[in-house]
Amino acid sequence: MRALKPVLFAILILTLSATSVFAANPNYLSVAMTTDPGTADVQKTTDMYGIPLNIYDRLVEAVTVKPGESRIVPGLAEKWDVSSDGLVYTFTLRKGVKFHNGETLKADDVLFTFDRMLDPKTKALNTDFLDMIAGAGDRMSGKAATVSGLKVVNDSTIQITLAKPFAPFIANIATPAGSIYNRKATLAAGDQFGLDPKKTIGTGPFVLKEWIVNDSCTLVAFPGYWGGKPTLDGIEMLVIPDANTQRLMFETNKLDVLDLDNARSQVPYFLESAKWKSQVVSGPRVGIYYYAINQSIKPFDDVRVRKAMQLAIDRKLLLDKLFNGRGSLENGIFPKGLLGFNPALPAIGYDQKKAKDLLAQAGYPTGFDMEIAQVTDSPSTLKINEAVQAMLGEVGIRVKIVQMDSATYFATRKTGNLPMYESDWSADFNDPDNFIYTFFSEKNTVARSYNYKNTAVHAKLDEARVMVDQVKRMKLYQDLEKIIVQDDAGWIPLFSLEHLFVVQPKVKNFKVSWNGWSNMPYNGITITK
Amino acid sequence: MIPGGALPGCRRASVQAEPYQQCRMRTACRLYVHACTDRPEEASHVKRYILKKLLLAIPVMFGMVFITFILLNVVPGDPIALMMKEHISPDVVARVRAEMRLDDPVMVRFFRFLWNALHGDFGISYKLNRPVASLLLTAFPNTLKLAVAAALVSWLIGIPAGILSAVRRYSFADNFFMGFSIMGVSMPVFWTGLLFQYIFAFKLGILPVAGFKGPEYLVMPAIVLGWSSAGTIARLTRSSLLEVMRNDYIRTARAKGLAEIKVILSHALKNSLLPVVTVMALQVAGLLSGAVITESVFGIPGIGRVAVNAIQNRDMPLLQGSVVLTTFIVIAGNIIADIMYSYLDPRIKYNKPGVSR
Numbered sequence: 029m030r031a032l033k034p035v036l037f038a039i040l041i042l043t044l045s046a047t048s049v050f051a052a053n054p055n056y057l058s059v060a061m062t063t064d065p066g067t068a069d070v071q072k073t074t075d076m077y078g079i080p081l082n083i084y085d086r087l088v089e090a091v092t093v094k095p096g097e098s099r100i101v102p103g104l105a106e107k108w109d110v111s112s113d114g115l116v117y118t119f120t121l122r123k124g125v126k127f128h129n130g131e132t133l134k135a136d137d138v139l140f141t142f143d144r145m146l147d148p149k150t151k152a153l154n155t156d157f158l159d160m161i162a163g164a165g166d167r168m169s170g171k172a173a174t175v176s177g178l179k180v181v182n183d184s185t186i187q188i189t190l191a192k193p194f195a196p197f198i199a200n201i202a203t204p205a206g207s208i209y210n211r212k213a214t215l216a217a218g219d220q221f222g223l224d225p226k227k228t229i230g231t232g233p234f235v236l237k238e239w240i241v242n243d244s245c246t247l248v249a250f251p252g253y254w255g256g257k258p259t260l261d262g263i264e265m266l267v268i269p270d271a272n273t274q275r276l277m278f279e280t281n282k283l284d285v286l287d288l289d290n291a292r293s294q295v296p297y298f299l300e301s302a303k304w305k306s307q308v309v310s311g312p313r314v315g316i317y318y319y320a321i322n323q324s325i326k327p328f329d330d331v332r333v334r335k336a337m338q339l340a341i342d343r344k345l346l347l348d349k350l351f352n353g354r355g356s357l358e359n360g361i362f363p364k365g366l367l368g369f370n371p372a373l374p375a376i377g378y379d380q381k382k383a384k385d386l387l388a389q390a391g392y393p394t395g396f397d398m399e400i401a402q403v404t405d406s407p408s409t410l411k412i413n414e415a416v417q418a419m420l421g422e423v424g425i426r427v428k429i430v431q432m433d434s435a436t437y438f439a440t441r442k443t444g445n446l447p448m449y450e451s452d453w454s455a456d457f458n459d460p461d462n463f464i465y466t467f468f469s470e471k472n473t474v475a476r477s478y479n480y481k482n483t484a485v486h487a488k489l490d491e492a493r494v495m496v497d498q499v500k501r502m503k504l505y506q507d508l509e510k511i512i513v514q515d516d517a518g519w520i521p522l523f524s525l526e527h528l529f530v531v532q533p534k535v536k537n538f539k540v541s542w543n544g545w546s547n548m549p550y551n552g553i554t555i556t557k
Numbered sequence: 558m559i560p561g562g563a564l565p566g567c568r569r570a571s572v573q574a575e576p577y578q579q580c581r582m583r584t585a586c587r588l589y590v591h592a593c594t595d596r597p598e599e600a601s602h603v604k605r606y607i608l609k610k611l612l613l614a615i616p617v618m619f620g621m622v623f624i625t626f627i628l629l630n631v632v633p634g635d636p637i638a639l640m641m642k643e644h645i646s647p648d649v650v651a652r653v654r655a656e657m658r659l660d661d662p663v664m665v666r667f668f669r670f671l672w673n674a675l676h677g678d679f680g681i682s683y684k685l686n687r688p689v690a691s692l693l694l695t696a697f698p699n700t701l702k703l704a705v706a707a708a709l710v711s712w713l714i715g716i717p718a719g720i721l722s723a724v725r726r727y728s729f730a731d732n733f734f735m736g737f738s739i740m741g742v743s744m745p746v747f748w749t750g751l752l753f754q755y756i757f758a759f760k761l762g763i764l765p766v767a768g769f770k771g772p773e774y775l776v777m778p779a780i781v782l783g784w785s786s787a788g789t790i791a792r793l794t795r796s797s798l799l800e801v802m803r804n805d806y807i808r809t810a811r812a813k814g815l816a817e818i819k820v821i822l823s824h825a826l827k828n829s830l831l832p833v834v835t836v837m838a839l840q841v842a843g844l845l846s847g848a849v850i851t852e853s854v855f856g857i858p859g860i861g862r863v864a865v866n867a868i869q870n871r872d873m874p875l876l877q878g879s880v881v882l883t884t885f886i887v888i889a890g891n892i893i894a895d896i897m898y899s900y901l902d903p904r905i906k907y908n909k910p911g912v913s914r
Contacts, residue, residue: 242858435634
């Protein structure tokens with residue numbers, strides 16, 4: 029036993045010397061994330077926007093004005109002009125904007141940031157947001173050392189020239205991917221940019237203070253913020269993978285906001301709980317749930333089969349039973365709240381008889397066997413799939429649900445070989461292009477395993493991208509939407525949903541973001557004592 | 558049991574069984590090794606044995622790394638497609654794959670990894686963007702704290718429960734303690750974890766739900782995880798103790814007039830702990846390789862979560878690093894178990910032919 033004593037003592041010390049002590053500041057907002065963001069460099073992630081939205085600013089910002097509605101407002105750029113041919117964008121920068129390191133924002137910083145995204149050395153994932161700039165392709169392929177379309181006019185003016193007109197360009201850079209970095213700090217940080225809190229510099233209302241991988245990120249208010257003193261002293265972002273744990277932490281007051289997207293099974297509980305129902309904050313999300321149909325798999329090459337599938341699914345029932353009716357049915361590609369949304373689209377009904385007739389016409393009077401794919405760790409997707417399995421079963425279509433790990437799922441999907449699957453997409457920026465081009469352009473339709481083939485539509489989509497006349501452009505998009513969904517039955521639209529949160533009573537001024545990101549800027553939220 | 562006579566490798570013990578037993582009872586093997594190593598090469602045999610085992614670990618580790626590498630390349634999965642998920646863009650995937658040299662042949666990538674690893678560079682995690690070695694080194698102390706605390710809990714529950722059950726066989730205490738320990742094994746940790754969180758954090762509010770910011774954060778996970786392996790320890794202690802209690806020297810001890818408690822604790826228990834210690838060493842090794850579910854439920858940033866995230870994200874460098882680390886831990890656990898064996902039972906030697914280990 030004597031020999032054991034030092035060992036036991038060492039163990040005790042080890043146990044007690046756990047990590048830093050929780051500094052409970054009453055004016056901190058505590059939120060949860062399900063996984064570690066991995067990087068705060070927004071050029072290297074396509075969905076972990078929690079930190080970037082709060083520590084950086086964009087030239088222009090898309091703010092939520094009303095539930096589900098957004099408006100583009102000046103950010104780091106005070107104003108901007110677009111040339112009449114839609115090619116040249118001139119931004120005048122706000123004066124006196126300071127970075128967290130004390131540097132003043134200059135046009136060169138904007139040039140540096142956008143060039144860095146397209147520099148192959150960066151290995152950026154978000155290049156889609158800037159690849160329409162003239163010379164972007166040459167920069168990405170390493171043929172050029174600079175981007176020809178980026179030009180510093182003077183310290184407060186930057187000119188961006190596009191290769192072809194791209195109407196949604198402004199909306200497109202009002203996304204986290206358009207965040208502006210500081211040349212000096214970013215170069216000095218090297219590969220530690222976005223990782224080392226001290227070296228991750230932006231102009232935003234908060235400064236990244238501490239990052240413990242897989243545990244938490246702490247942001248503190250930036251006193252020199254150009255928009256005035258932030259409303260919070262700081263934000264604590266905790267990494268909590270387990271949904272039940274998140275809920276218990278919320279109920280024990282360790283979390284101030286609970287995103288019910290992360291704890292979907294708890295929605296009925298919170299909606300019915302006397303204590304919490306008045307604390308549920310919701311807002312329509314500009315996004316769409318849908319079933320993708322892979323047309324390269326038989327019998328989905330037959331439009332009659334695809335139409336029968338659209339008719340055989342009782343979408344209203346799914347919405348009511350699985351999502352407490354908190355959303356609205358969609359009949360196209362552009363959901364409610366998105367520019368170009370067409371309320372006049374004919375509704376896709378629920379009609380088993382018509383579905384059976386169509387199947388019989390297509391030569392499948394007794395139905396057929398098919399697969400629906402999904403990732404293994406998504407019980408909420410499984411619920412939808414099981415309901416749809418039963419619905420399709422009623423018209424004779426025998427569905428097998430195939431579950432695979434997400435690595436296999438995404439790798440198979442990329443090659444165009446994934447069977448039918450349920451998924452959702454929410455807006456990065458407010459433009460139909462963000463939906464229709466993402467899904468149905470020639471390359472993307474394969475990369476998402478739709479294999480939708482309609483050369484006329486593909487050509488028109490490329491054409492719409494470069495149209496300058498907005499009215500004509502929206503009209504074209506609505507026509508294409510009708511062809512793809514209603515005539516060709518290219519996919520099965522389901523519904524758009526509300527995004528639900530529960531917040532502690534002390535949290536005031538919490539607005540649900542108009543767009544689809546689960547992350548949001550937190551400046552503006554206040555906490556009452 | 559050797560009923561007496563010369564004990565291999567120790568001249569002093571070449572008397573009879575009784576003094577040997579006494580020598581052994583004087584607690585630890587270290588004492589025994591010192592007292593009994595008239596032959597100086599004894600200590601160096603242990604060293605040589607450890608060295609041999611460590612050398613053997615190298616091919617094992619190589620094999621593990623190679624197999625994981627190949628397996629992960631055989632199953633479908635593209636780390637870049639995974640990183641982009643819904644935002645997939647075929648051009649970007651192709652470009653970034655090329656930039657990260659993911660399109661090179663499997664063997665080229667494997668040997669590149671091996672070469673770098675031999676130089677101490679395990680690469681950069683695809684998903685977490687940080688050097689693998691630093692990620693693992695940051696996560697390991699957290700897992701270590703959890704593992705040590707959980708192991709202590711399991712021993713504190715398991716050994717007394719085992720003793721009580723053996724001593725008062727078929728009594729209420731036996732049934733109760735065995736039942737209690739078996740319950741721990743039978744209930745999945747995610748459920749026990751949830752239950753504990755509900756009772757102690759939500760209802761009673763005396764412990765934090767999750768996180769890892771101080772010693773109080775360790776209490777629930779350690780109990781949940783420790784309880785889950787206490788049953789094995791308890792059962793093993795019980796059966797082993799029962800077996801030892803039937804021996805002649807126990808009868809002798811009792812005949813000498815020793816108090817029953819002394820008979821059990823100093824004569825029987827030590828001898829019965831041999832198999833228990835082996836299991837303990839392996840258990841700690843297992844706990845150190847990461848208690849994935851416990852770490853997830855209680856939000857502990859440990860090795861288990863790193864490894865699972867690495868698999869889910871096809872994060873090859875991070876996964877390889879985790880494999881190397883856990884293989885090393887398990888091998889080390891085995892070596893420690895072997896050493897503890899000789900420590901507790903000096904008759905077990907590692908240099909003698911015929912004593913198979």
